[in-house]
Amino acid sequence: MSLALQEAGPVGDIDSTRCRPQRVLIVDESELVQAGLRALLGSQSWVSSCLGASSTSTAMDIARRRQPQLILVSSAIEGEAGLGFCREVAAALPMARVVVMSGHGRVARSLARAHGAVGFLSLGLPAEAIVDVVRRVAEGAAVFPRETLERSNGLLSRREMDVLRHLVAGLSNPEVAAALNLSRHTVKQHTSVVYRKLGVRNRAQAASRAQQLGLVA
Incomplete structure (x- = not known):
């Protein structure tokens, strides 16, 4: 609150x-x-x-x-x-x-x-x-x-938004790492933070929540 x-x-x-x-x-x-x-x-x-x-x-x-x-x-x-x-x-x-x-x-x-x-x-x-x-x-x-109608960058950082978009598109963590030129460990960390901030537990919930919040189309 x-x-x-x-x-x-x-x-x-x-x-x-x-x-x-x-x-x-x-x-x-x-x-x-x-x-x-x-x-x-x-x-x-x-x-x-x-x-x-x-x-x-x-x-x-x-x-x-x-x-x-x-x-x-x-x-x-x-x-x-x-x-x-x-x-x-x-x-x-x-x-x-x-x-x-x-x-x-x-x-x-x-x-x-x-x-x-x-x-x-x-x-x-x-x-x-x-x-x-x-x-x-x-x-x-x-x-x-x-x-x-708050800006999405008040919720997720720019890098976290990049990771979220790739996750919603169906990419695996290794594929996200390759696309963003990041290590798999870094992607895993970003993914955990995204889940926590969105209040979800997995990729499917993250995609649904992101759409509801208007973070992704």
């Missing part, structure tokens, strides 16, 4: 009278992200309760029992893309409004909407902006702010 969100003080409501009381569910593996968002959103007068879940199974159980109107889902959870869960929860609770959120990178509007999400939230935004995005979604808007 961004430093701006962690250090934010109380945030005032903006036209909160337009927004009916909302039950909010935050789905993210990070307890820090959950705690920060629950503190931030829970202080708003239009939020009646703010729940958290660290896994998709727990989130679905809570969603069915508590029927939240707003569900914020991490774009990567349990080593997989969170968009699959967005589709699942949107189908199970058609009246809920689902927002996909990310601490880095972006999710294409068309891809998010295809999976049932009605908004995208960058956790790198200031606290006031995060509240504004969530509130507007609660009011019925589809929100994909331009300011959340």
Whole structure:
């Protein structure tokens, strides 16, 4: 979570009278992200309760029992893309409004909407902006702010992007090493860093995640 969100003080409501009381569910593996968002959103007068879940199974159980109107889902959870869960929860609770959120990178509007999400939230935004995005979604808007579309080089270095593109193209590590004039050991190191930054465990997940973030075509 961004430093701006962690250090934010109380945030005032903006036209909160337009927004009916909302039950909010935050789905993210990070307890820090959950705690920060629950503190931030829970202080708003239009939020009646703010729940958290660290896994998709727990989130679905809570969603069915508590029927939240707003569900914020991490774009990567349990080593997989969170968009699959967005589709699942949107189908199970058609009246809920689902927002996909990310601490880095972006999710294409068309891809998010295809999976049932009605908004995208960058956790790198200031606290006031995060509240504004969530509130507007609660009011019925589809929100994909331009300011959340962060540059890919804020996530991966130039060399890591080179390695990622070759991996997505299907090249093996030795082939990537030859193409980039690097040692196999260096390519292996870059690959490990790419996996860690994307929150994935293997090449297939990296390719899927990179496409979702708009890092590759």
